[in-house]
Amino acid sequence: xxxxxxxxxxxxxxxxxxxxxxxxxxxxxxxxxxxxxxxx
Numbered sequence: 001x002x003x004x005x006x007x008x009x010x011x012x013x014x015x016x017x018x019x020x021x022x023x024x025x026x027x028x029x030x031x032x033x034x035x036x037x038x039x040x
Contacts, residue, residue, distance in 0.1 A: 009038040 013022045016033040028034070 006036065006038055009040070011037045011039060013037065 010024055013024075013026065013034045013036050014020070015022055016035055022034065
């Protein structure tokens with residue numbers, strides 16, 4: 001349920017190291033740290 005809600009409400013993700021915005025189609029690399037931005 002959490003994954004479904006997060007996917008449905010996903011807005012964008014931010015790479016925590018570079019501060020770059022990445023989209024839902026971004027393929028995570030080993031060691032990536034992201035912050036997920038979603039609607040409530």
